[in-house]
Amino acid sequence: MSLLNRDAQGSRPAIRSPQNFVAGAFLIFAAAFVVFMLSGLPQGTLRAMGPAMVPRWTAIGIGLGGAVLVVLSFLKEGEALERWQLRGPIFVLASLILFAVTIRSVGFLVAAPLSMFTAGFGSREVRPVELAIFTVAMTVFCAVVFRFVLNQPLPLLILPAFSIQF
Amino acid sequence: MDFLQNLAHGVVVAVSPINVLLCFAGCMLGTLIGVLPGIGPIATIAILLPMTFGLDPTAALIMLAGIYYGAQYGGSTASILLNIPGESSAVVTALDGHEMARQGRAGAALGISAIGSFVAGSIATVVIAALASPLASLALVFGPAEYFALMLTGLAFAVLLARGSVFKAIIMILIGVLLSTVGPDLTTGQLRLTFGAVWLADGIEIALLGMGLFGIAEVFRSLEHGEARQVKQTQIGNLLPSREEMRASVKPILRGTLLGSILGILPGNGAVLAPYASYTLEKKLARQPGRFGRGAIEGVAGPESANNAGAQTSFIPLLTLGIPPNAVMALMVGAMTIHGIVPGPQIMTKMPDLFWGLIASMWMGNLMLLVINLPLVGLWVKLLNVPYRLMFVGIIIFCCIGVYSINSEPADILIMAALAVFGYALSKFNFEPAPLTLGFVLGRMMEENLRQALMISRGSFLTFVERPIAAFFIVLAIVMLVVGILPSIRRGRDEVFVD
Structure with missing residues (x-):
């Protein structure tokens, strides 16, 4: 978690948008989990789509989106994580x-x-x-x-x- | 003037004593729940939906329409008196409406909002009646490729309209589509992503999504602030706007109605844009734009009319094409399905009583709000005086009862709880739940249409380009996505929301 904390010395932290980083990482993890859960189902062909086709490719899309968020979190300044009131x-x-x-x-x-x-x-x-x-x-x-x-x-x-x- | 005849037939259906009573009950209950802070129309309808299960289909839909208008009116009341908009379209009402309330003109703000909504509702009813037949016949030439392309356009439009990051809105839509695939595959019947749980075998109910993401999650957010929000002990004042205020409102009401009627027809929840568009327009047209935000009655009259007109014409894609343009309409689909009605162009010809009765009852619901609900405003104010530390407990028990009544399945309450946590997390990471709901709503229909379209074209994606109507929608969708990403236009879009 030290990656997420801003350095006391004032040097620029590696992760510039913690919010995007955590969100993106979570999306990648969730997408991978869904793809894994779908592994037993046939995807079919374009001509005869199977039950796994839409959910699998949607999950892959979400995973890619998450990856973009993670990359962006290193490049673009963004918001810090918000506190959760439990x-x-x-x-x-x-x-x-x-x-x-x-x-x-x-x-x-x-x-x-x-x-x-x-x-x-x-x-x-x-x-x-x-x-x-x-x-x-x-x-x-x-x-x-x-x-x-x-x-x-x-x-x-x-x-x-x-x-x-x- | 065929449609006027049909409309007259609808009025005959709608004014039967039992239907009038149900419409009234719907309006009252809708206002009762909708006025609770943070509970917008989606959560309200989700909570009250199970009550209509025992009725006959026409009566059930008439009551639901009443609930919808009541919920909207309740939302406006909460925005004006408390400055707590229950949904994004009520944000605009809060700007000048709450300011009027602080000046002791709450009555006039509530009054003009009801009058504007009534005028807008009356005009929009005629618009629906006039457009329904031509659009429904258009829908008959639509094949699966056209439907898929049209829904894609709807999603692109939703991305364009989403607040905040366009990229995050796209991710939200994908998550919505993914959630919609939970449950049985419609063609093969194989279960997907149910983790072997019986209670996921039928998929996730849209009502659960509404209550979790929009109801309970909002409670979590509100509990962070504590008891900061209290009704101002202001005078409600005269409910009827003065003659001067009426005169100032006539044109904004008509312009708002026009804007709302047009935007509401678009698939992809165009109605949500209507109040913003109307507010911006009135501010631009005003002789002293500086008055806006300081209690200008035009800033209430225009957006409220636009909102109501849009809410009403958003029935058009549902009733003619069978495509719900937003979460509220998706709940209507849920209600129809339970009664064995498949929404789409065939409703009009096969069930004219239901179709025209529903349309006539929309007008009746608006009338009810004006003549019955407006005088009851004192009652709603009393309700708003209940401290939040007790109110949220009430909201939670309503949600529990609402969820349990759908399937008598306790596990559904746990699904709602999980969705609530998810909704709370979304707000912590600056994601908007609205595009997710639309993706969820359209996901299953898109999958089916895509599958059929590709089956017909023998697996070739060219079918979406070769068929002219489909190609038109695909191009439209791409244009909207590009527009959403272009920085210069984005800035303009953000201004609309900031205003």
Whole structure:
């Protein structure tokens, strides 16, 4: 990673656009991965295109694009890498995973408050009590609107021990 | 004047009580979600799409059209009151609209935006009705080579219109095309890039892409800033613009409508350019251009009309050629497919009720916004007063419910989460998600058409040059790409966006 850091002595760093360098490197890697994943599929001929033709050549195009970005990052001055704020994404991702795991096993009435309460902590200004009240209110609101008014296939509560499936 | 007769037939279909009710519900719900900061029309429609699954096809499309207009109106409301545009075309509205709000003229800005949109919508409806038949008959002579070339032109146009680096826009389109190939190959049925996962076997839903890249990713970005954005405790003021303001707005509205109608027809999301073009034009024509950016009502009236006219005429490529010109229309394709409708020139002849009913309902949706939604503006303001620390929690649960209702598949929520992280990364590396969506939308259709075209020509690429219509589109695409790369024209293009 020392390539990415600007030299303290003031000499010009080798990589002049870290943003383009990382993006380009990632694209090359992703394209190579896709081409590898497609290796088992036939490409066919132009006359009778196989399933791998379009994705493979598109991936190669993306890889070439990535290579150009990497080369450019050595030649042209560009922007530095931006900082990632991880708090928001981490809590929100956790809440999405919680929802995905619980919606089928215990149902919306448990999944929704659980995931909403988790997501709320993604904001630095979180106020737990307020969030808890909001969470309960939203759960009731969504259950009524989506399940009963709009008739969506939302499992509300599943408790196998009490053989409840609602 | 055949089309007027057809339009009248459409009105009869659209004003049935159930359709009016659904159009109204669509407008309300669309505004409700669209007004949330950072949620543009794409994410709104993606979230609300599953609600229409249970309806009959005509009713479902009428409700979706209502959702679309509601979402746009909600977006304008958020831009004017909060200076938070939900999508790039609302950026222009925010310039003078928010300035008007700060001067206590928010009501007039919201009013003129609704009135302008209504006028633009009414005219654009007639444009669609008039152009639909001739274009649909044109589409019948199109073969796969022509379709492929036309879609290529659309993508080239999208590159030209993308903000920021042209090169990055091309890469984005390629990534979109690549994502569209995930799932079964349409001819052989072989699975591609599914990593053996059952839940990828049908490919990626466009709605997931919309919610992930445009909904949740925006939440990530907004959470960085914290609670900086609050509704100004300003007076909304009188909703009806004064007589003077009306007089100043008439011409901008008409010019905006004309610009928007023309740009909206182009494949490749020309509609997104309409508000910028209108703003630039009004500024050039104004006697005192200095007023722009300081609350000039023309700067709201023109772009809003252009935006709405473009939004409406972008239905034309979808309904006549079966080519969705942008992500919103791609969601419409998704909705149609679920109801077993294949978009394209045959809709008009085979399902006249649906076709003309949908067109008439567009006009009705605009009327609803004007007479029902505008008076409710106080309600939307209250909604905007909900602090973001709670609002984003609501956005997330709406997205979860929206995703789950599509296929009742929890893994779809994880795909959306992955796309959200990807979208957040794109913004960190200065890539625009809009060209990606278009590549995704057109990718699968392009592959099929390319395959058929080459099959017919026995593997020769010359077919794209020998067939005159195809050759025309290919040349057009090349010209647009060259124009996009030429530095002198690029500078002009950037100015439009900077303005």
